[in-house]
Amino acid sequence: MTTDLPPALLRSYVTAVRLGSIGRAAGALGKTQPALSQQLRKLEGIVGRELLHRSPSGVLPTPAGQELLPYAQRILSLSAQALSETGRALTGRCGVGLLEDLVESDLALALADLARIHPEARLEVFCLPTAAMREAYETGRVQLVLDAVADLPAEPRWTIQRPLAWAVWDEVDVDADPLPVVLFSDPCPWRTAVVDALAQAGRSTRITFESNSLAGVLAAVRAGLGVTAVMPANLEPAMLHYDVGALPPLPEIELGLARHPRTDGDQLINAVETVLQRSI
Secondary structure (H helix, E strand, O other): OOOOOOHHHHHHHHHHHHHOOHHHHHHHHOOOHHHHHHHHHHHHHHHOOOOEEEEOOEEEEOHHHHHHHHHHHHHHHHHHHHHHHOOOOOOEEEEEEEOHHHHOOOHHHHHHHHHHHOOOEEEEEEOOOHHHHHHHHHOOOOOEEEEEHHHOOOOOOEEEEEOOEEEOOOOOOOOOOOEEEEEEOOOOHHHHHHHHHHHHOOOOEEEEEEEOOHHHHHHHHHOOOOEEEEOHHHOOHHHOOOOHHHOOOOOOEEEEEEEOHHHOOOHHHHHHHHHHHHHO
16 A cells, blocks of 8 residues: 655654754644654654754654654645646746755755746856845845845845754764864854854854865864864764754844845746745
């Protein structure tokens, strides 16, 4: 007998991973925490593997959960787009500026699905330094920018809080003193989050590597140079195996979307904004 993955269970799982907490996910979905926990256990029963690491500080996907996550996000995204876009042809162009960490997530796949549904529409995704992104926004090359609130080129239309997670390779001793740390180059809210969390926990640190790119930071973590913080969507299964109690909780980060004021009423840009808000 064929077993399906119910979208309601996938939505509960994706929301728990995005918010890093079953309690916060329950609130966002309008459920009680026991009811949401039951749904997550049911999904784990269907999949046949544990999907979440549960700890007092929150939840993180297990390696199996990390494997399931992009499929769950894709299923939910396609379902939402099918309901809202079927029968409506969109045309025109939309430039989207994304934080590099989001380009590597399944949000980019959601945008690709939208473009596939509407072949007459042209979508361009940009990942640029802050100054270049601001110029692209001001000249109209980019109509939407989804980034850390502090780096947006204009006041956000909406904001959202998202968790960070520790990325640790097997070779790294999380009890080391000083703790080897890999950081994003300054300025970066991720860098501040790591430094402040470790300082508040009384941990001494040794910066072993810095990069202004996600690819560079993750490569350094894979090389065993130290620990860092990334968005859960950028974690790799091998980065999850460590004692979660050995490192302090990380704060959430605030992301926001800026939309060019000259785009009011543009149906394509409306649809793209909806996809971004649903998929982040």
